[in-house]
Amino acid sequence: MGTNKDKPYLLYFNIFSCILATNIITVAEHGLQCPTPQVCVSSCPEVSWVVDKNEFSLTVGEVFYTANRSFCLPGVPWDMPVLESLRRELCPSxxxxxxPALGRCFPWYNSTLPELPGISSNTSITQGISGLLDSLNARDISVxxxxxxxxxxxxxxxxxxxALVLSLLFVLLLRLVAGPLVLVLILGVLGVLAYGIYFCWKEYQVLRDRGASITQLGFTTNFSAYRSVQETWLAALIVLAVLEGLLLLMLIFLRQRIRIAIALLKEASKAVGQMMSTMFYPLxxxxxxxxxxxxxxxLALYLATSGQPQYVFWAPNISLPSCEKVPVNTSCDPMAQPMNSSCPGLMCVFKGYLSTGLVQRFLFNLQIYGVLGLFWTLNWxxxxxxxxxxxxxxxxxxxFHKPRDIPTFPLSAAFIRTLRYHTGSLAFGALxxxxxxxxxxxxxxxxxxxRGAQNPAARCIMCCFKCCLWCLEKFIKFLNRNAYIMIAIYGKNFCVSAKNAFMLLMRNIVRVVVLDKVTDLLLLFGKLLVVGCVGVLSFFFFTGRIPGLGKNFESPHLNYYWLPIMTSILGAYVIASGFFSVFGMCVDTLFLCFLEDLExxxxxxxxxxxxxxxxxxILGKKNETPPGDKRKK
Structure with missing residues (x-):
């Protein structure tokens, strides 16, 4: 494009050549750029136009320059014949x-196209723009x-x-701060609801004194107008007050179970501290x-390329007289010479693989089995x-005596035991x-x-089916998770373990709900804490807003400072999710063990x-110690 400030936009002579940007032959010849001439212009074309055959005998000055179409390459003489300029690809056909967008001239999707031989569909222009976006300054941006x-x-x-240190510290410190942290979070929720009640009451008082009632407003589809009537704020006040009351009653009646949940969280933190290798098992x-x-x-790549490749003729300037006899979209041999070398830009390009015949149907069936195998192995x-x-x-x-009775290598022993005895049970649950x-x-x-049927009944039925399958998948994941815990404890098969786990949880459903919500609240807070700290530190560092760090700790000079920031945030989220998933598995395992122990x-x-x-x-229980035994009570 150069540095011409008077011509800030880049115009592609034939955007349809960008369709071939992913062709191996084209990429080898032209790199990541569209194989078509490009010129800097002061403004993008506003109307569609195509060179008429009657204009082939005219000059470039008559067809392009005097008609305010200064879109030829620099240095094209005025007296050059139009046909010669098109054959040498010096002017657009x-x-x-x-x-204009991103310094390029992008054709409109809804524009009225001229009648172009071989290129007349909206699909072609869509593909061309997509190819242009793929090759748009790709080399510069990638560098x-x-x-x-x-x-x-x-x-x-x-x-x-x-992020790793913060995640590990948060998990380990839960044995010390789990109780205060849960208390702070509960008080925070109660405080937010109390403030909402106060705010709704103040708004209701103001509107009540003004006499702004819903009877004066009447029915309207402008829902923002309902904020100006007293009944809206009164209803919101009642809803928030009911929620506040229900939450207080739940805390009063479930205080014992909340204490059990906090104790299990502390015990899980202690277990992770005793077996630090478990935190890195997600790797x-x-x-x-x-x-x-x-x-x-x-496997999918081999199957997809097992068919017979197809190559067809393609020419960028198909409207030229020398290209009229080119059999566009007909088969060709890429290793042979073009049948009409006088047509500029004539190429034998790859179109795709044959998708018909018995062999192709067999390969398609193999692809289906491959997808099923992918889901199965990932779940396994x-x-x-x-x-x-x-x-x-x-x-x-x-x-019984911790940590004396804990195995020396608990994770390795569990891994070997699972592979040796429980592979089939895991495969059945994954299937x-x-x-x-x-x-x-x-x-x-x-x-x-x-989706284009626009049938309300069909959409409703489809949504119901999708919702049912989503709920079924969530339930099976929950059941499988607890079944695997029972398999690890007792070593029974999948069906027996799933039944025992489900019945055990149903007998303690209130404890399950309380522990699940308390754990989710703590882990959500932990993720926000880790990702927020890393994101803030990355932002201040990579934008150079932390002074006095010295030469060895200066922020690097970057083209896109947001790139390392977003990478750090994404990586911090992945690390925190990995650590907290292990902690969540620890909590669930200890909870099932606790229920089994209790029963x-x-x-x-x-x-x-x-x-x-x-x-x-907490439960008011104790162990009876036999005479001469110093085991705990």
Whole structure:
């Protein structure tokens, strides 16, 4: 484009050539740029135009310059014949109404196109713009992005290290701050609701004194007008007051269960502190997931390219007389010479693979099986991680004398035990979940195909089916998670473990709900804390707003300072999610162990409780110590 300030926009002679930007041959010849001449212009064309055959004998000055179409390449003489300029690709053979964006002239999607031989559909212009966006300054942007990462990668690693330390500290400190933190969060919710009640009361008083009633307003579709009547604020006040009262009653009647939930959170933090290796097990799961996805991608690529490739003729200036006899969109041999070398820009380009025939249908069926296998293996890897972590944390709970009775390598022992004895149970649970997910994918595909039907009854039925499958998937994930915990504890098959886990949770449904909500609240607060701290520190550092750091700690000079900031925030969220997912699995495992302990044991010397002293104190229970035994009470 150069540095011409009077011509700030770049015009592509033939935007349809950008459709071929992903062609291997074109990329090898032209890189990431569209294989068409480009010229800097002062303004983009506003109307559609195509060179008429009667204008081939005229000069460039008569057709382009005097008609206010100064879109030829610089240096084209006025007296050059139009046909010669088109053959040498010095001037455009057609123009499209365009609008300037990102320094380029983009054709309008809804513009009226001229009649172009071989190019007359709106699909072609859509594909051309998409190809142009793909190749739009791609080389410059990629170089700048690479430079930014090259200058800031070590600072991004520092930010991720800060996120790792903060996540680990938050999990470990929960044994000390779980109670106060839950209390602060509860008081915060109560305070927000109390302020909402106060605000609604003040607004209601003001509008009541003015006499602004809904009877004066009447019915209107302008919902913002309802903010000016007293009944709206009165209704909001009543709703908030009811919520405040219900929350207070729940806290009064559920205080014992909240104390149990806090004690289990502290015990989970202690378990993580005793087995620090469990916090880094998500890395193993991540690697296994990458292997599964990479294997499926290679398999899908091999299957997709197993058909017979098709090559067709394509010419950018099909309207030229020398190109009229070109059989556009007919098959050709890419290794042979073009049949009409006089047509400028004639190419034999790749169109696609044949998708008909018995072999292609067989390959399509293999793709379906491949997708099912992908879902199955991914769910199996996730199930493996859950069962391994459950086995490690269960060994902590059922150790009577902690930490003396905890196995030396609990995570490794749980991993080997799971692979040796429970692979089939995990595969069965993963298969059930995969079938539901495949059903959801098929339903989404059907909904996409029927979206243009505009049938209210069909849309309603489709939404109901999608909602039911979503709820079913959530339930199966919940059931599988607890079934894997029971498998890790007792080693029974999937069906028996799922039934036992479900019945155990249903017998303690109130405790389940309280623990689940308290845990979700704490983990959400932890994620916000970690991501917020890393995001704020990254913003102030990469924007150079932290003075006095010295030369060794100066922020690098970046083209896009937001790039390392967003990378740090995303990485911090992934790290926090990985740490807190392990902690959540620990809480769920200890909770099921606690319920089993409560139902199976009675504190006698033959069946002592394995729970902590804090839980025994909350429940008002104790272990009977036989004479001469110093075990805990």
């Amino acid at each position: 057609f123009l499209l109404p365009s609008t 700048k992005v690479f430079e930014d990462f090259a200058q800031s990668w070590y600072w991004i690693l520092v930010a991720l290290g800060v 193993v799961t991540f690697v296994l997931l990458l292997i599964c996805i990479a294997y499926w991608a290679m 890897v996730l199930a493996l991680g859950q069962c391994v972590l459950a086995g490690a944390f269960a060994s902590f709970y059922w150790a 059930i979940l995969s079938l539901v997910q495949i059903a959801r994918v098929i339903l989404e595909y059907i909904d996409h195909k029927l 199976r044991n009675d504190g006698s010397p033959d069946r002592p409780y394995y729970m902590s002293k804090a839980l025994l104190k």
